Amino acid sequence: MKYANNILETIGNTPLVKLNKITKEVDALVLAKVETFNPGNSVKDRMAVKMIEDAEADGRLKPGGTIIEGTSGNTGMGLALAAIVKGYKLICVISDKQSKEKMDILRAVGAKVVVCPTDVEPTDPRSYYSVSKRLSEETPNAWYVNQYDNPSNTLAHYEQTGPEIWEQTEGKITHFVVGVGTGGTISGVAKYLKEQNPNVKIWGVDTYGSVFKKYHETGIFDENEIYSYITEGIGEDILPKNVDFSLIDGFTKVTDKDAAVFTRRLALEEGIFVGNSAGAAIKGVLQLKENFKPEDVVVVLFHDSGSRYVGKMFNDDWMRERGFLDEELTKAEDLIKDHADKPLVVVRTEELVSHAIERLRKYKISQIPVIDTNGFVGSVDETDLFRSYVEDKDIAEKPIKEVMGKPYPVVTANTSIEEVSKLINKDNQAVLVDLGNGRHHIITKHDIISSIK
Structure with a gap:
């Protein structure tokens, strides 16, 4: 009989798959190392087990201990599988930008999940770096993994991933492309491959x-480059010890939008359902195509599974909210299709200004059409209301008709976005679109700006 003694023995030996449609403009053989075939569905299974085994061997992790780590989710999953098999407790500290699916999966395999804000400095006591360290100091019999600086991270890929790629390509690999986060994968694989063939x-x-590209090219750690981004699993606002820049020949940067779009394209064009960093990685390959020759063998590594992003990149509403869907918007009705089902917020001429202020606040809007029994007769803008209030503190108890401005222009659903844009100016902050059957909706400057790709 042929079987594994436990789930950890199934880690590794993931397939190398030729890419066909998505890389048709690349004049080289492009192969994907698909790491979602690991039991925890990511490349992080490899280093998670290696870090635990090395910590067991030198006494840092003792029987019955608690493993604590700051993770984007995938390392936590690998640690969770090992903790289950080996009998440890696990606390995963995760940033709030990570997908809900990742958090739910970690809880499903027994991890305690602590969520921290993304938009803080690494040294901030609320950051997931700081919280991880603090918890490891406060928790009895705890071991802080620190995948960023733990050398076992790189060693796992030097011992496993690198040799697998070399063997699978029969030593013909010429380029290795991978997203960089903790640096373990790129540094471990690079070290092994360059030992076999320095070219x-x-x-x-x-x-x-993220800071990696500029630091590699200039040696400057530029804090001005650090800001919040959506792409998960790659990039950093620190320099992990596992990133060996001397082994890396170059970096290319990929936008959040391209990473998300190409994640979806991999599923649709290649049938490979992988995660956000895979989209970034394949877009990186396309950006680097001028560096490849027809006889080259390019290996790109896909870190994790698309199942962790079904509420994000694979959700049309999520993509649309961020302007990542390349939908052609040409008409007035296209601008409001995401919220056309919501009722139009209005105020009547005889209602008090205080009622309008309440609705502006409740619905988080800036403009409200004014109606009477004949239809639209005016408009109320938060800026005008504020100016009126400064001049007259009793304004709140006056009827809307005393402060309202001109009614908004009304356009048909088929009016071009260009025409709608011309109607919005400093004297007119919105346009009403007639959707038929007595239904109207409002188009604001925000809707116009959101349509810009």
Whole structure:
């Protein structure tokens, strides 16, 4: 009989898959190392087990202990599987930008999940770096993994992932492309491959909001480059010890939008249902295509599974809210289709100004059409209301008709966005669109701006 003694023995030996449609403009053989075939559905299974085994061997992790780590979710999953098999408790500290699916999966495999804000400095006591360290100091018999600086992270890929790729390509690999986060994967694989053939080129994929590319090219850690970004699993606002810049030949940066769009394209065009960093990685390959020749063998690594992003990149509403869906918007009705089902908020001429202020606040809006029994007769704008209030503190108890402005222009659903844009100016802050059957909706400057790709 052939079977594994436990789930950890199934880690590794993931397939190398040729990419066909999405890379048709690349004049080289492009192969994907699909790490979602690991039991925890990500490349992080490899280093999670290696870090635990090395900590057991030198006494840092003792029987019955608690493993504590700051993670974007995938390392936590690998640690959770090992903790179950080996009998440890696990606390995962995760940032709030990570997908809900990742948090739910970690809880499903027994981890305690602590969520921290993304938009804080690494040294901030609320950051997931700081919280991880604090919990490891406060928790009895705890071991803080610190995947960013733990050398076992890189070693796992030097011992496993690198040799697998070399063997699977029969030593013909010429380029390795991978997203860079903790740095363990790129550094471990790079070290092994360059030992076999120093001419193998190693390319890191970075994201906007991260420091890697500029630091590699200039040696400058530029804090001005650090800002919040959406792409998960790659990029950093610190320099992890596991990133060996001397082994990396270059970086390319990929936008949040491209990472999300190409994640979906991998599923639709190649049937490979993988995660957000895979989208960034394949877009990175396309951006680097001028570096490849027809006889080259390019290996790109896909970190994790698309199942962790079904509420994000694979959700049309999520994509649309961020302007990531390349939908052609040409008519007035296109601008409001995401919220056309919501009733139009209005105020009547005889209602008090205080009622309008209450609705502005309740619905978080800036403009309200004014109606009477004949239809639309005026408009109320928060800026005008504020100016009126400064001049007359009793304004709140006056009827709307005393302070309202001109009614908003009304356009048909088929009016072009260009025509709608011309109607919105400093004297007129919105336009009403007639949807038929007595239904109207409001188009504001925000709707116009949101349509810009």
